[in-house]
Amino acid sequence: MRNAAALLLVLLPWVLPLRAAAAGNGSCAPSCGNLTVQYPFGFSAGCKIQLGCDQGGNGTAWLGAKRELGLVVSNVTARALFLTLRPDCSRRLSSSVNELFTDNYAPGPQNTLVMSSCNNTAARGHNCTVQPAPLLDSSSHCFPGAKAENFSCVQPPLVPPSGNRFLNRTEIVALGSECAGLVSAASFLETPAPAPALVLCVMELEWWMLGPCHCSSQASCTNVTTPTTGQQAFRCECLEGFEGDGFVNGTGCRRVSSAAPNTKCNPSKNLAGDCGKTIQIALLVAGIVFGALVTAVTCAVYQLLKRRSASIRTKRSTKRLLSEASCPVPFYSYREIDRATDGFSDAKRLGTGAYGTVYAGRLADGRLVAVKRIRPRDNAGLECVMNEVKLVSCVCHRNLVRLLGCCIEQGHQILVYEFMPNGTLAQHLQRERGPAAMPWTVRLRIAAETAKAIAYLHSEVDPPIYHRDIKSSNILLDGEYNSKVADFGLSRLGKAALGESSSHISTAPQGTPGYVDPQYHQNFHLSDRSDVYSFGVVLVEVITAMKAVDLNRPPSEVNLAQLAVDRIGKGRVDDIVDPYLDPHRDAWTLSSIHKVAELAFRCLAFHSEMRPSMAEVADELDQVQRSGWAPSADDAAFMSKSSSICSSAASARGTDRSWGAARSRTERERAAVNASVVQETASKGAADSPVSVQERWFSDRSSPSSNSLLGNRSVH
Template identity: 40%
Template structure:
């Protein structure tokens, strides 16, 4: 029987711990930084000039335990020291040089000196840091040549040395960087030929070496790069070289930019590049006709200007629905001005098309020539202008400048009361709370190689993309201003606002900062790679330890506290014995219904008192009970503001319930996805634990598959939507939650349906955090844990080995898919659904087990859905698809659905948050905000939020 302690006993227990815990903590924290790394940091500091005293705290204390600026540490297994894991000194106005002692930081993963004024050469000793993943030296005044030793960094993911004065050749040793994805070496003085050996890089995505002095021939071997997406070589001198025909085989290529490279010959056949969206071959010496083959329909930008191209503009230069710019000026083109270019483009309010045909030999126009208002066309210095008969043609024959290449917006709202001036508050223009005053974070952000030419049509997509990656709501981001810079590169200033409150908390600031500074997010291919220019804390600066640094990583903190916890555990045991003895003499049985000072508190989650819960449920009247399970009872409640909620009340003395209570609050407080149930708040008083969720009017999926409970059968289209929504919720847990999460109890009764039958995954009481990378960057393949879950849904491998993986959730979801298809329960009368479906399929009787309540359905879609479900339920985890593959296959099945079944009302959200239907691929910002609002539709009656276990 659990021991209940009175307030006095709690205070006694706390007093004993309060006296002795600091001692044990001191013993544990006595672990210090590796002396060789302390020596290295001191040498690094002596080589730098710090006029603003940003590194003043490097003069005292231990680097790791004293939170030296920019230093993040970790504790290594079986090692008596702490080690430097990150050294990030972003834009601190540092000058001087980089010390060779950097090579002594043997455990470093991130080395960053971006946007300072550091000169001198890059120390070759950096090549000794084999653990290094990010080498970020861009935006300085570094000179000299690139050390061959950098090619020894076998774990390097990103090399950024752009915007410096580095000269000499690109070392051939860089071909050994087998894990590198990003080589950003643009805007330097690199010379010589690009080594063809770089074609051996197996996962290289972006090669940016524009604005250098490179020469020689373009390596035809680049066609062998299996993953290359961006090849940007502008403003080099490949005199006499032609564009290799082999480049047509780089099937992954999205952007090919070879502007002003002194290239000769003709344009090769690029029709085999299915994803190409940006082609810039301008300012070369290319000759011959324009390509007569069909380019990718993904094209946004085609710039072939300032060459010697001749012939007419072929009809294949139409049919580009996303085209923003077609530049053919300063060539030798003749014939008619085409009018078909814009015919396949559906212009939205912000969509534009810029056509520059200036200074050619175009002689005529079609009879009916009426470009839409969204089209800007330049025909200046063409014969057609000299012989123009139509009066409205005159406007196309004037020298013009392009439209504005920058933008800005304002936060002010004339209908709002001005914000207080003691702190730099301002109105969040997109806040769902009108006139909310808040203090934003400022972020300098630049797209280094975007795949677009005009930003306004893509602003909504960018906002959705970035906020989903940063795990923010759309209304928390405001693009304050943007401007196109030479490159072209798109620079912008972003403001990030706290969620429905005035200020960010420190944890959230550090999370966002870490994700941006550590390149933990990857934007959509449309926007390409980004760079962080600055991260402005403003009034938050005094709240963040040393502004840009947190001293110890989570792993280090865990290691440091381990000794303290062990010692404190001993003290706690002694204290508990004393208290139990006193408790046995003075046991008092009393129920406390008032709020306890020891209540569990969670930032950002609403706390309810017991009285509020009793009032919401009419004192937990039986008429409000809508469910019951091993954890306790579930009630439908109405809060004081009229919000309908589901209240899960733990039964008294439920130890398991207590564990699940804290687990679910901790997880749901930081998970935000439209396919996960939302936690409204909780109640934690001495004798009461309750979780408060959004109410789901249509109950559980299991209810709708039960012939006794279902009021209206689900159609196949609805079932497929539910499957896809569930899968998207789970892939968010596996891939986007930080850290990732294994649900461990996916089942039909834990998939809830809102008023529009959108699926939301619920009940995280058994969930476990996924394994995180160890010191070598290797992620363990599983979590070893006691088997928990629901019979019929349990992964056989997990059941036998106790090894929980992401594929365990895939198995459970596969069982749910089989339930959707058959209506059967996972286990009923000794029959297992996985085995029953397999036997039916093997005997050619698959359609005999399909639930006849769903009505008509496309047989091909059913077959593909059954195949996917069976593969999810394979015994061997490696034979199951990943969750991302599950989502992709479900999307493909959805696209196969006939128009009648795929109605616009059955819209869904993609992983990035964009709403789509089979007939629509995008929505406006306001439509998106409306569709994912802060709560679900409220109705007067419905099914329970939480079903019994």
């Protein structure tokens, strides 16, 4: 019942005008063929002003009771009724006058009559400039042999001024004694053009309703005095912005959506301002606009459905890939991630990679996290992300970055990692981050920890994982400068240990220029030794602080790996050592740098079987690290400055750990090593090392005792 009432309220504004129209018209038929007239006209007995109608054929409307007079109705406007009078010599003037002058309409002053069989007195008695010849050229209704001089143009006098002007009926009746017939007529119509238009074979009758004004409130009323009886009459016309007949007893006036200018147009197709053409053009424009809107809406809906379908497919694919992960991956809501990064604010942006952007964020529980947001509709990026999730979801090592969870809502692909406040190793080596250059002991420790993490992936995970993108920018540093290997997007699962001949997989080379194993690039064979080569480049970066590829260097030195192999092979390690390290400051520094250079030289061997395994690399770096001296004052200064920078991040995690406390045991071990042990170790390694040239590594200047006397060089 409520639904029916609501429907009635909705339809009421549409039903009431229809009922009003029906009530106003009663049983009046408003149409005859293609012609539709407004109140008070109609074509049935119930109409206020009845017109004749021939429903046969296209339907012809006529004026009066005598159809044979040929007074054809062509149009009815709010002011006038237009007749079409084809030239006809048999149309009697006296009979026509009775039909043209009634209580509801009469010819206006703009009409000119064309008479037949008039004497010269009548023809000369009335000023008229219209020649009857054009009316007769195409007419076959006049008697044979009719000539132009047999016809006269007559403009009867007007009714004395009384507010309205009409042709004088009495004078026209008097013309009947001088002229036999009403052949045709012409009418002057005012148009927007500079000069009025002459319409041939047309007569214009002004019409009215008897009585005082009785118009709608949205209509104007025109008072009329009838020309024959002098009675009071009126006409109604809707105001601009409204449409209808304007009569209270008719349909009244209703507002239109957009009020068009109140332009006047001629009912004849032979004149400028043709109403029909204007309507046709308006309909054409409206059709074009409507078609364009329909097309635009259709395209928009199609694109929306296409995007939605793609989003659904991506989400299903993502969930399927996540289900293949060896361990469940926690999910975060998009709202939580958006809030943690302040709506992915630019102020939170840490950097942009190949497949997306990384932001810093703080979860609701206070944890600092790194948020990797994959670019929308980046299928390659999504594949790499899902590959990373599958591989590292259950891998756990203190030197591997930890994946905390992901988010795949609303078409977004987001990974959440633990936050690394000290950036990347590459940033520190290139002096892009940190208060000072990184000391050698810190670099060596980071290299050793990184080697252990990669060795873990190769040896302790089954099946093994080949990283394929080992580089200094993928080695992250936490608040205590511990190494964290990241970015497993290009990683691949290796084969189980089936012997040396089956220790590789065939796949297209991928990675970063300057780090890619040349043998892998050549024969598409990926193995654990491919990561060894990449790590060898990292070791050279640690020693030299140079970029892996630098176009600003001479052409022969653009590739750091080639440069290092050349210099180390010739025993010229000192040529490429980072000047900040000052290798001659003490014996251990010089010895350890050369040992690491020798290890890097072996890692960079072209043939993979000549390279050591990552486990061997990790062991050698650990031995070099353990044989060292205690950290110098430079190391302590570097760590103290760095810890002050990261204090805000550390306090957010609620920890109070210091570099000295975490490394006290290592310092004590280093302090326990004396100069003689270092000298013995260095001398033993010099004989077998491919980078040793005699024994010029050690001198009185670089020995521990003399070094302590001379003092260390200043560090810049």
